[in-house]
Amino acid sequence: MTRLACALVLSALATGAAAQERIDTRTLTCAALRARVARDRTVILARSETAYETVHLDSGSCQQDETGAPAYEPSADVPSCWAGWRCKQRNSDSGQR
Template sequence: MRRLVLTACLLSFTAGPVPAQDRLLAPTLSCQALKTAVARGREVVVASSDTAYDVVHADGGACLNVNGESSEPAYVPTTDEPSCLAGWRCMQRSSDGSSSH
């Protein structure tokens, strides 16, 4: 019985929840490094702070015609650029044709 309890305790420490998708923290990267990561990953989560993030796509066409979404440029601050064009983010189109987050 003691062995069973010990095994259960050890498993509780090693078997945790699946980690969230890795985020690139834009303010810690150069603009070129961020662009390269987006180009390689094609679709990556880019954080501009600890609490603000977007899914950034390498291709602006990735969002078109998906649930009424369109794309817009994804500008984020990096170590060397206050407004680096990292890629494209999907935006929900409103009924009047404009885009919103």
């Protein structure tokens, strides 16, 4: 194989491994959704074709400038299933001037 062909194959493999599937929360029961988050620790959950977010097993997965917030997602059996934690930007404005 030529160097170019090898590079293309390795690039395709790396891209596939880096891509993470979006899990449609509406197709899983709440228990199955929570089990999936527990198993994979970080997942991308989609509640519709265009609305999705990254959810973590624990709030410690957030960056220093972020804080963990409960992630409630619609599941097949529960309208607002607690799935794990999402990270949100910390508010640096304390409201005092």
